[in-house]
Amino acid sequence: MAEVVLEHVRKVYPQGGHVAIADASFAIGDGERLVLVGPSGCGKSTLLRMIAGLEEITSGTLRIGDRVVNDLAPKDRDIAMVFQSYALYPHMTVAQNMAFALQLRKLPKADIDARVRQAADMLELGALLQRKPGQLSGGQRQRVALGRALVRQPQVFLLDEPLSNLDAKLRAGMRAEIARIHARTGTTMIYVTHDQVEAMTLGQRIVVMKDGVVQQIDTPMSLYRDPANLFVATFLGSPAMNTLQGMLRQDEGPVLNLGDGLRVRLPDARLPAAAMEGEVVAGIRPEHLAVAGGKDAMLTATVETVEPVGNEVFVNLRLGAHPLVARLPPEDPPAEGQPLGLSLRGAEVLFFDPASGKRLVA
Numbered sequence: 001m002a003e004v005v006l007e008h009v010r011k012v013y014p015q016g017g018h019v020a021i022a023d024a025s026f027a028i029g030d031g032e033r034l035v036l037v038g039p040s041g042c043g044k045s046t047l048l049r050m051i052a053g054l055e056e057i058t059s060g061t062l063r064i065g066d067r068v069v070n071d072l073a074p075k076d077r078d079i080a081m082v083f084q085s086y087a088l089y090p091h092m093t094v095a096q097n098m099a100f101a102l103q104l105r106k107l108p109k110a111d112i113d114a115r116v117r118q119a120a121d122m123l124e125l126g127a128l129l130q131r132k133p134g135q136l137s138g139g140q141r142q143r144v145a146l147g148r149a150l151v152r153q154p155q156v157f158l159l160d161e162p163l164s165n166l167d168a169k170l171r172a173g174m175r176a177e178i179a180r181i182h183a184r185t186g187t188t189m190i191y192v193t194h195d196q197v198e199a200m201t202l203g204q205r206i207v208v209m210k211d212g213v214v215q216q217i218d219t220p221m222s223l224y225r226d227p228a229n230l231f232v233a234t235f236l237g238s239p240a241m242n243t244l245q246g247m248l249r250q251d252e253g254p255v256l257n258l259g260d261g262l263r264v265r266l267p268d269a270r271l272p273a274a275a276m277e278g279e280v281v282a283g284i285r286p287e288h289l290a291v292a293g294g295k296d297a298m299l300t301a302t303v304e305t306v307e308p309v310g311n312e313v314f315v316n317l318r319l320g321a322h323p324l325v326a327r328l329p330p331e332d333p334p335a336e337g338q339p340l341g342l343s344l345r346g347a348e349v350l351f352f353d354p355a356s357g358k359r360l361v362a
Contacts, residue, residue, distance in 0.1 A: 001030050001031050001155055001186060001187055001188055002030060002064050002065035002078075002155040002156060002188055003027060003028065003029055003030045003063075003064075003065065003188070004027065004028040004051060004062075004063070004064050004156060004188060004190065005027045005028075005061075005062070005063040006024050006025055006026055006027070006051075006060065006061075006062055007025055007060055007061040007062075007063075008023055008024075008025050008059070008060040008061070009021060009023075009024045009025070009047075009050065009057055009059075009060035009061070009062060010022065010023060010024075010057070010058045010059045010060055011043070011046055011047075011050060011055060011056075011057065011058050011212075012058045019212055020043045020046045020212050021043050021046060021047055021050070021212050022211075022212045022213045023060075023213075024047060024060070024214055025060075025214075026207065026214065026217055028188060028190060029188070030188060031186045031187065031188055032188060032189070032204055032205065033179070033182045033189045033191065033202065033203065033204045034189070034190050034191070034203060034204065034205050034206070034207065035190075035191045035192075035193060035198075035199045035202055035203030035205075035206045035207070036048060036190065036191070036192045036193075036206075036207045036209060037192075037193055037194065037195075037196060037198075037199035037203075037206055037207070037208055037209070037235075038194065038208060038209035038210055038215075038235070039194060039210070039235070040194055041211075042209040042210050042211060042212065043209055043211070043212040044192045044194075044207075044209050045160055045161070045192055046212075047209075048158055048160055048190060048192045049160075050062065051064075051079070051156075051158060051190065052074055052077070052079055052081050052158050053069070053072060053073060053074035053077050053079075054074060057070050064077055064078070064079070064155060064156060065078075065155060077156075078154050078155040078156070079154050079155065079156045079157075079158055080148075080149035080150075080152045080154040080156075080157055080158070081149065081157075081158040081159070081160065082145050082146055082148075082149050082157070082158070082159045082160070082162045083145070083160050083162070084160055084161040084162060084164050084165065085165070086133070086141040086142060086144070086145045086165075087145065088133040088141060088144060088145065088148075089133075090132065090133050090134060091132070092132065092133075093129065093130050093131060093132055094120075094125060094128050094129045094130070094131055094132075094133075094136070094144050094147075095116055095120075095129040095130065097133070097144055097148055098116045098119060098120070098144065098147045098148045098151050099112050099113075099115075099116050099151070100148070101148065101151070101152055102115060102116075102151060102152070112151075115151040115153070116129070116147075116151055118151075119147040119150040119151045120147060122147075122150065122181065122184065123143045123144075123146060123147050123150075123177070123181075124143075125140070125143055125144065125147060128140060128144075138165060138166050138167075138170065139166060139170040139173070139174060142162060142163065142165075142166060142170075142174060143174075143177070145162065146162070146177075146178070146181065150181065150185070154187065155187070155188065156187065156188045156189070156190065157182075157187050157188070157189040157190070158190050159178070159189065159190070159191045159192065160192045161192055161193055161194065162174075162178075163175070163193075163195075163198065164193075164195075171198070175198060175201055175202055178191070178202065179202060191203070196235060196236050196237070196238065197238055199220070199236075200220045200224070200236065201220075203219075203220055204219070205217060205218065205219055206218065206219070206220055206223055208223065208231075208232050208235065208236070210231050210235075215228065215229060215231055215232050216228040216229070216232050220236075223236055224236055224237060227350070227359060228358070228359055229352065229356075229357045229358050229359055230243070230281060230283070230352040230357035230358075230359075231357060233283050233350060233352070233359075234283070237285060237286075239286045239314055239325040239327065240325075241283045241284065241285050241286075241350075242283070242284045242285070242286065242289075242323075242324045242325060243281050243282070243283055243284075243352075244256060244258060244264060244281070244282045244284070244319075244322055245258075245279070245280070245281045245282075245354055246258040246259065246262075246264070246279070246280070246282075247278065247279050247280075248266075248271070248278060248279070248280050248351075253265065253266070253268055254266040254267075254268070254271055256280070256282055258319070258320060258322065259320075260320055260321075262319060262320045262322075264282070264298060264299045264319075264344075265298040265299070266282070266298070266344065266349060267298070267344055267345070267347075267349065271351065271362060279354055280351045280352065280353070280354065280360065281351070281352040281353075281354050281357075282349055282350070282351055283349070283350040283351070283352060284324075284344055284348070284349055284350075285327075285348060286314065286325045286326050286327040287327040288344060288345040288348040288349070289324070289326040289327070289328075289342045289343070289344060290326075290328075290342065290343050290345070291328065291334075291340065291341065291342060291343075292341050292342055292343035293341050294341075296341070296343050297341030297342060297343060298342065298343050298344050299319060299341075299342055299344075300319075300339050300340065300341050300342070301317035301318060301319040301324055301339070301340055301342065302317060302318045302319075302337070302338070302339055302340070303315060303316075303317055303334045303335065303336050303337060303338050303339075303340050304316045304317060304318050304336065305336060306333050306334065306335075306336060308330060308333065310330070311330060312327055312328065312329060312330055313327075313328050313329075313330050313333045314326070314327060314328075315327075315328055315333065315334060315340070317340060317342075326340075326342060
């Protein structure tokens with residue numbers, strides 16, 4: 001186990017001068033499970049490959065434990081990596097695949113057998129050790145790939161979108177499996193994903209990235225409740241946060257004018273001073289909209305579609321040109337095409353600068 005520290009790490013590709021990683025400075029604690037998340041092309045996998053030694057660091061310092069590893073080969077960094085593709089040898093059995101790296105290190109056979117058996121028991125692969133990858137399901141192959149990393153007993157686990165090839169049910173099961181493995185081993189783990197649900201459920205802390213720049217680092221619920229900017233706010237959460245851009249005015253209380261005669265009455269909550277009289281983006285989570293009638297309704301939108309998902313329904317609405325989603329209880333869902341009055345929970349409305357996207361704080 002080891003702490004991983006990045007100090008002003010940059011990655012610039014010489015062809016065209018593309019900046020893949022602008023200036024990454026943060027630490028992953030010894031034994032921490034940290035997730036790098038962001039859309040495709042944001043640099044998260046590049047950053048992971050730099051930690052692994054598969055991409056050269058243009059500038060900055062990378063430490064694993066008490067060693068600066070900028071110039072160390074991947075095999076000398078004491079890391080183990082699990083890729084999106086299982087990368088299993090098809091002609092080898094499960095046991096042989098898991099043991100291969102240990103055999104290259106010329107460990108005693110008894111030690112290799114013990115490590116393989118221990119990892120197989122942890123991953124419930126004991127009955128599959130003599131099968132070959134072609135005889136396994138996708139979830140079983142991914143567990144073998146995890147087992148191959150486990151037997152190495154590294155200081156740091158690196159996982160690059162390892163669940164992307166699995167269906168939704170298997171992904172949920174494997175997320176729990178990875179969390180259990182981390183709890184049992186206590187090994188520092190860095191996990192890359194583009195899936196914000198995966199990030200929220202797996203990360204003890206999350207690094208949100210966009211265009212090679214770290215946007216915010218915090219615990220999952222702190223990011224959800226207190227995003228630093230509009231990108232973080234809209235990227236995390238399913239369904240995504242609703243956004244309404246307009247002019248904020250005081251008219252017997254705060255009102256957001258959306259244009260075309262559309263107005264949204266806002267709750268009497270503490271408003272950011274910078275937004276008291278000007279253009280803002282208001283952010284409203286779907287769960288912070290509630291059905292209301294009469295004077296309690298702060299806006300009225302038209303129901304377009306209703307998506308029942310069991311214990312709740314997602315109601316897609318239209319407020320002029322503005323789409324909205326409300327997360328409502330499943331009882332008596334509204335009918336499509338009808339107007340629906342909604343209220344907003346005041347303390348939960350967030351405000352952002354429309355030019356910079358920066359959060360405006362009261």
